[in-house]
Amino acid sequence: MEDMFKQYNGKVDYPKIEEGILKFWDEHEIFEKSISTREDSKIFTFYEGPPTANGKPGIHHVMARTLKDLVCRYKTLKGYRVNRKAGWDTHGLPVEIEVEKHLGIKSKSEIPEFGVAKYNAECRSSVFKYKDLWEKMTTRMGYWINLDEAYITCDNDYIESVWWALSELFKKGLIYKDYKIVPQCPRSETVLSSHELALGYKETKDPSVFVMMKLEDSELTKDGDTYFLVWTTTPWTLISNVALAVGPDIDYVKVKTDDKYLILAKERLSILKNDYEIIESYKGSDLAGQSYQQLFDYCKVDKKGFYVVEADFVSTADGSGIVHIAPAFGADDYEISKEYDLPFLQPVTRGGKFTEEVTDLVGQFVKDADIEIIMMLKA
Numbered sequence: 001m002e003d004m005f006k007q008y009n010g011k012v013d014y015p016k017i018e019e020g021i022l023k024f025w026d027e028h029e030i031f032e033k034s035i036s037t038r039e040d041s042k043i044f045t046f047y048e049g050p051p052t053a054n055g056k057p058g059i060h061h062v063m064a065r066t067l068k069d070l071v072c073r074y075k076t077l078k079g080y081r082v083n084r085k086a087g088w089d090t091h092g093l094p095v096e097i098e099v100e101k102h103l104g105i106k107s108k109s110e111i112p113e114f115g116v117a118k119y120n121a122e123c124r125s126s127v128f129k130y131k132d133l134w135e136k137m138t139t140r141m142g143y144w145i146n147l148d149e150a151y152i153t154c155d156n157d158y159i160e161s162v163w164w165a166l167s168e169l170f171k172k173g174l175i176y177k178d179y180k181i182v183p184q185c186p187r188s189e190t191v192l193s194s195h196e197l198a199l200g201y202k203e204t205k206d207p208s209v210f211v212m213m214k215l216e217d218s219e220l221t222k223d224g225d226t227y228f229l230v231w232t233t234t235p236w237t238l239i240s241n242v243a244l245a246v247g248p249d250i251d252y253v254k255v256k257t258d259d260k261y262l263i264l265a266k267e268r269l270s271i272l273k274n275d276y277e278i279i280e281s282y283k284g285s286d287l288a289g290q291s292y293q294q295l296f297d298y299c300k301v302d303k304k305g306f307y308v309v310e311a312d313f314v315s316t317a318d319g320s321g322i323v324h325i326a327p328a329f330g331a332d333d334y335e336i337s338k339e340y341d342l343p344f345l346q347p348v349t350r351g352g353k354f355t356e357e358v359t360d361l362v363g364q365f366v367k368d369a370d371i372e373i374i375m376m377l378k379a
Contacts, residue, residue, distance in 0.1 A: 022142060031144045038081035046072050048145060050087030050153065052094045053131045065143045072144065086138075086150035090127040093196045096188060099123050108189045108351070124154060181331040186352030186365070206233040207370055210271070210320065211377060212262070213244065216291040223279060226254065226261040228292060228308075231271075231319030234329070235373040236366040239296045239358055240345040242305040243325040245336060246284035247314035250321055254280045263287070265321020284310060296376075298358045301343035309340050 025031060048068065051061065076082045099122045105111060111119050135147060151158050169175050183192040212227035220226055228244055246252065251266040257276035269276070291307045313332045314323050327337035328346035337344065347357040354361040354369065360376075361369045 018142070022139065025142075034076055034144075035081055035083060038079075041079055041081040043083065044072075044075040044080040045083045045085070047085050047151070048087050050089040050151070051134060052089045052092070052127070053134050054095055054098050054126045054129045056130050057134050057137045062137070062141055065138075065141065069143050084145045086145040086147045088127070088131070088150055088152045090124070090152060090154040093185065093188065093190065093192070095123050095127055096190075098129075099126050100188075102126075107187055127154065179334065181329070181334045184350065184352070186350075189350040207235060207374065208233055209235050209374060209377070211238065211295070211324070212260075213295055213324075214293045215263075216293060218290060220254070220263070220287075220290060221261075223254075223256075223261055226263060228322050229262045229264040229320045230322050230324045232324050235370045235377075237326040237329045238324065238373065238377075239298055239347060239354075239361075240326040240328055241295055241324050242301065242327065242337070242343045242345060243340065244292065244308050245311035245314050245323040245325055246287050246308055247312070247316075247321065248283065248285040248288070248310040250284045250314065250316060252282045252284060252287060252321065253278050254282070263322075265316045267316040268319065268321050271320065284314070298360075299345040299347055301345070303341065303343050305343040309336060309342075311336050 255276040347355045
């Protein structure tokens with residue numbers, strides 16, 4: 001019996017075989033026919049999450065596109081007419097960072113000096129720097145996508161289509177204005193997406209600070225001046241503190257140590273360096289509503305603040321079991337501020353510097369001010 005298929009020897013040239021298949025697909029317009037021959041079939045439309053072509057493609061792009069291609073090919077095998085539209089992302093920090101490196105721009109304030117129109121032109125010319133490499137990789141890996149009619153995010157047609165979609169959503173009452181706590185790039189004064197944040201992520205060291213916040217006179221202060229012991233790794237946010245959060249079911253104690261009365265979670269007594277005596281015990285819910293003195297009075301408030309609230313995100317895994325709340329600088333903080341209608345203090349510019357309200361630190365970058373704030377607390 002003759003062999004039904006040609007037998008390959010041990011030296012198979014896989015790249016050559018792949019190139020032969022790609023050539024066949026191209027010459028016979030197989031991709032195009034997978035769409036044109038299915039005019040009456042159910043439609044499955046795929047818009048590619050667009051890459052930024054001012055950076056070279058890497059192996060991770062091949063892996064991601066393989067998964068995308070698998071889904072589209074599966075839908076094709078199931079009989080769908082699969083429209084696959086490519087796209088190019090021409091906005092965002094990857095483009096700006098690349099251009100600013102090339103131009104030697106260090107901060108956003110230098111852009112008007114350079115010229116906004118010139119800056120935009122540089123960005124526009126940069127976005128397709130490696131477009132040919134992307135197209136070559138797309139073809140070589142056998143990724144079926146319509147590159148001839150790709151959407152481009154800086155084209156007016158695309159921009160206007162986004163505005164149209166937003167307009168329609170607004171008319172349906174599906175868009176509202178609110179605040180959200182998001183990462184911010186102080187250099188470009190731009191909000192960061194989680195993807196953009198990951199591009200330059202690196203670990204850093206932050207100070208670990210325990211702060212005493214003095215209670216206003218109440219039954220809790222009958223033994224003398226009493227303080228909530230609060231832990232933070234962001235001293236610069238203490239200037240915007242408006243509340244303290246406790247876990248309602250967590251056990252707290254008042255202790256006497258070094259002639260001071262401190263309140264903290266019972267499970268966190270190990271953080272105290274000196275001997276102590278437990279005076280009273282409480283549940284977190286017993287502390288709710290207790291007022292304390294504003295730590296820094298740079299910012300004025302227009303509603304009630306500086307009291308204890310209950311929150312389910314408080315834990316005794318670290319710190320003191322009492323969380324300082326600064327709504328402008330933490331997602332949990334902001335959510336709890338809406339629940340309790342707390343003041344909202346944000347004495348920080350988009351460039352990460354203290355505003356004129358903070359007279360002793362005006363113009364300082366917030367992280368650079370940590371040490372000075374710690375020294376103020378010690379004074």
